[in-house]
Amino acid sequence: MHVLVMHQYFRCCMPLPVRAINRRYIGTLRGVKSMLDYLNNVGQCVNTAIYGPTADEVIKSEYVKGKTCLITGANCGIGLEMTRCLTAHDCTVLMACRNTYAASVVAKSICGNNHRLRFYEINLASLRSVKRCSDDILKDFKKIDIVLLNAGTFGLPWTLTEDNLETTFQVNYLSQYYLLTNIEKILAPNARIVFVSSESHRNIKWSFSDKLMPTEQLVSLPEHQYTSIKAYNVSKLCGILTMHHLGYRWLNDGKSVFCAHPGSFVKTRLCRNWWPFEALYTIMKPFSKTISQAASTPLYCATSPDLNNLTALYYKDCQRCDESELASDFHLSFRINDLTRDILRSRAAAPGEAALRAAPAQTDHIKHAMDDSLVAGY
Ligand SMILES: NC(=O)c1ccc[n+]([C@@H]2O[C@H](COP(=O)([O-])OP(=O)(O)OC[C@H]3O[C@@H](n4cnc5c(N)ncnc54)[C@H](OP(=O)(O)O)[C@@H]3O)[C@@H](O)[C@H]2O)c1
Numbered sequence: 001m002h003v004l005v006m007h008q009y010f011r012c013c014m015p016l017p018v019r020a021i022n023r024r025y026i027g028t029l030r031g032v033k034s035m036l037d038y039l040n041n042v043g044q045c046v047n048t049a050i051y052g053p054t055a056d057e058v059i060k061s062e063y064v065k066g067k068t069c070l071i072t073g074a075n076c077g078i079g080l081e082m083t084r085c086l087t088a089h090d091c092t093v094l095m096a097c098r099n100t101y102a103a104s105v106v107a108k109s110i111c112g113n114n115h116r117l118r119f120y121e122i123n124l125a126s127l128r129s130v131k132r133c134s135d136d137i138l139k140d141f142k143k144i145d146i147v148l149l150n151a152g153t154f155g156l157p158w159t160l161t162e163d164n165l166e167t168t169f170q171v172n173y174l175s176q177y178y179l180l181t182n183i184e185k186i187l188a189p190n191a192r193i194v195f196v197s198s199e200s201h202r203n204i205k206w207s208f209s210d211k212l213m214p215t216e217q218l219v220s221l222p223e224h225q226y227t228s229i230k231a232y233n234v235s236k237l238c239g240i241l242t243m244h245h246l247g248y249r250w251l252n253d254g255k256s257v258f259c260a261h262p263g264s265f266v267k268t269r270l271c272r273n274w275w276p277f278e279a280l281y282t283i284m285k286p287f288s289k290t291i292s293q294a295a296s297t298p299l300y301c302a303t304s305p306d307l308n309n310l311t312a313l314y315y316k317d318c319q320r321c322d323e324s325e326l327a328s329d330f331h332l333s334f335r336i337n338d339l340t341r342d343i344l345r346s347r348a349a350a351p352g353e354a355a356l357r358a359a360p361a362q363t364d365h366i367k368h369a370m371d372d373s374l375v376a377g378y
Helices: 002-013 015-051 077-088 100-110 127-140 167-186 199-203 208-212 228-249 269-273 275-287 291-303 330-346 353-357 361-377
Strands: 068-072 092-097 117-121 144-149 187-196 256-261 313-316
Touching: 068 077, 068 167, 077 092, 077 100, 077 291, 092 100, 092 127, 100 117, 117 127, 127 167, 144 167, 144 291, 167 187, 167 228, 167 330, 187 228, 187 291, 199 228, 208 330, 228 256, 228 330, 256 291, 269 275, 291 313
Parallel strands: 068 092, 068 144, 092 117, 144 187, 187 256, 256 313
Antiparallel strands: none
16 A cells, blocks of 8 residues: 555656756756867867868869879878878879778778779888889879878887888888889879978987988888887988989979978877877877878878979978978988989899989989089088
């Protein structure tokens, strides 16, 4: 009997206070949610003001429509975002990736214009693989308008590649230079090349003798001199120096070449190789660019008409910026170019020999003259 009365009581009386509490609770939750939305919007505005535009904001359809762009390391991070953006504006993107199956799955789920995607397998830790990839590209395409040398690795323990070179140096710089050299003959007359660079190149200081006569050990670090940060910085420095050399070589050509720093501590898979880096990038995430913001500067360099008739410049936050003094050493850029060619030639499997030899004789002549004058200057 008592149980029945209690049951009736709860059925009739309890819902009212419970509903009232619920209403207040839901009201509070709504308040908190709208407050969070508001803060998020403010945060986004502040973020845009500090970290600049997104990739979608810098790209303009009329300058990319119908063009063909090759991107290395296009399957994730900044490379994938650039791929998404370019295909959305009817640009054909050749994705040069280590795992083409994984790349096709992820890219097809993200990019609207799937028919604009092409996949090429490349392992930048192997010159043979780079050669195979460039041969495939040469077979399929007659003209490439944009090359984004974006692939990169960071935080690896010291390892040698099958070509007997330090891995970070080969992946981040040497193999991508080799790829570019191999496909040079199909670059459009007004092609744009962008090395995705890094501000951290500033941390490299080379001695007088290193600058005068750079050796293989200076760039492909031996184990006792190796730290992953140093290897990464050296590879990025080599990219900028090579930009200067190419800028000079293509001076009377319509081709142009740029280096772009995407942003610092952008949370991508770049930091995956060592957990302290992963932790650091995670902590820094709220204070860094988003991946889309990071993709904006390389895309700006690759596509913006503002850069017509310019070449061999370093960009950061979509703005022209001075690279380090070492990276802007014009004479050093020739020596690094010589060293790069020597390293490639000395690898028995380096099959791009012909392309490497094809550099105009005039350039060599000028280069030697300049080197002599520099030595005299010292
Ligand atoms: N994130 C930053 O804060 C930051 C700052 C300054 C500069 N950058 C530069 O931005 C560029 C893009 O980096 P991210 O941040 O987007 O990093 P990410 O997400 O790790 O992308 C790097 C890409 O490089 C590819 N790659 C690595 N090793 C390779 C190899 N041996 N062969 C072929 N592909 C290889 C990766 O392919 P897998 O997926 O197969 O490994 C991946 O697609 C890099 O050049 C990096 O140095 C990034």
